[in-house]
Amino acid sequence: MEKAIADLIAKYNEGLADPSEVQLLEQLIEAGKVHLTQLTDLNHLHNQVVQLESAKPDLSVDDRFYQMLAVEKQTHKSAPVIPMYQRMAIAAGLLVCGFMIGYLLQSDSGEKEVNQLTEQVSELKEMMMLSLLEKESATQRLKAVSLTSEMDQVSDKVTDALFATLNSDENVNVRLAALDALKPFVKSGKVRSGLIASIAKQDSPLVQLALADLMVNIQEKKSVDALKQLLEKENTPKEVKSKISESIEVLI
Amino acid sequence: MLKVKNGDLDKLGQLFERYKKPLYGFFYGLTRQQDVSEDLIQNTFFRILKYRHLFREQAESNGGEFRAWMFHIARNVHFDQHRKKKLISDDLENWQDRIGHTENKATEIQQTEELQLLAVAMDKLPLEKREIILLSKYEEMKYNEIGEVLGCSEGAVKVKVFRALQELKAIYKQLERIN
Numbered sequence: 001m002e003k004a005i006a007d008l009i010a011k012y013n014e015g016l017a018d019p020s021e022v023q024l025l026e027q028l029i030e031a032g033k034v035h036l037t038q039l040t041d042l043n044h045l046h047n048q049v050v051q052l053e054s055a056k057p058d059l060s061v062d063d064r065f066y067q068m069l070a071v072e073k074q075t076h077k078s079a080p081v082i083p084m085y086q087r088m089a090i091a092a093g094l095l096v097c098g099f100m101i102g103y104l105l106q107s108d109s110g111e112k113e114v115n116q117l118t119e120q121v122s123e124l125k126e127m128m129m130l131s132l133l134e135k136e137s138a139t140q141r142l143k144a145v146s147l148t149s150e151m152d153q154v155s156d157k158v159t160d161a162l163f164a165t166l167n168s169d170e171n172v173n174v175r176l177a178a179l180d181a182l183k184p185f186v187k188s189g190k191v192r193s194g195l196i197a198s199i200a201k202q203d204s205p206l207v208q209l210a211l212a213d214l215m216v217n218i219q220e221k222k223s224v225d226a227l228k229q230l231l232e233k234e235n236t237p238k239e240v241k242s243k244i245s246e247s248i249e250v251l252i
Numbered sequence: 253m254l255k256v257k258n259g260d261l262d263k264l265g266q267l268f269e270r271y272k273k274p275l276y277g278f279f280y281g282l283t284r285q286q287d288v289s290e291d292l293i294q295n296t297f298f299r300i301l302k303y304r305h306l307f308r309e310q311a312e313s314n315g316g317e318f319r320a321w322m323f324h325i326a327r328n329v330h331f332d333q334h335r336k337k338k339l340i341s342d343d344l345e346n347w348q349d350r351i352g353h354t355e356n357k358a359t360e361i362q363q364t365e366e367l368q369l370l371a372v373a374m375d376k377l378p379l380e381k382r383e384i385i386l387l388s389k390y391e392e393m394k395y396n397e398i399g400e401v402l403g404c405s406e407g408a409v410k411v412k413v414f415r416a417l418q419e420l421k422a423i424y425k426q427l428e429r430i431n
Contacts, residue, residue: 026411036413036417049385052374052389054274056276057273057289064290065272068298
């Protein structure tokens, strides 16, 4: 094979290759079996092209470039780039301030507006929480989860996001925090069934135990099946299994 | 470039100083017009500045990543300019322009006869083929980088260079016979 390639290259260099051989050569070049430097004529030509003296730009190019850079620097200084979540935090802060000033100025009237504003603030908090949950840093996601403690009522979007975190966040601490954040909403049937469904999805002993404890606290009998499944799993640690057995006994 | 992306705009000056000549050579090779090439450099760096937040680094240590990104932008800038020019002028005018500049070039740059002939042959090469040869010249024949610029594999780039060189050689031989 190698000899055939060498023969082909020699033939090409002598200018004797026919179109089908040139095509074959192209395939070999594409596959990396023949290097362009091996084709003496073309390589010589290529080197000459490289040697061709390049035209040089005029000095006015420099002037124009540095002028543009100076303008950009000025605008860059006057408008610093603020990350999205900080912008939202500032927006929320301003809204709260506005709300408080408005409240102080006309505490008697405009109850409707106040309600509207409160709603807007909580909507903003929700948005902030959802966007923080997307962050790569676990600390930021923890912050997001803890934001829910400041909310009196939460929308389905928030509980869905908390469940998504509880079920699939890579960090155990964030998952535990999500579970804590869900505790105040256990009265809702949807949240309860979500928690039961989550039991089977957990592989961390800490989260499994925390869920089992919570089930006992809220006396959720429907969770017994899911807990039993954990008992049957091979990779559930012994300590967790004994604790879960206790929980099941209490629940039954 | 990472420093520029993070707000240290002075570093762009260094990149400009390093790459303005190859970039100018690339544009001049494509257009043969000094003022147009200078405008294109300005436009390229304008886009680099404007879209600096889109620059993603992988291995910037040897400057390769930035160079490929810059040539990618440079190609787009040239493509946009070429399209605009096509809309406003007919082909005949273009040809007259190019022939005129080729003659000027032969007198303005003192090179060997062989290289002068090669420069004329380059001008006669179709734009697409001229571009790949210029890219291989100014990207220092790093075919993987050129692949990034053109969005194709390293092997495909080599074949393109091979075909362009073959055609260049044919044009060169033809010119040699006429002379």
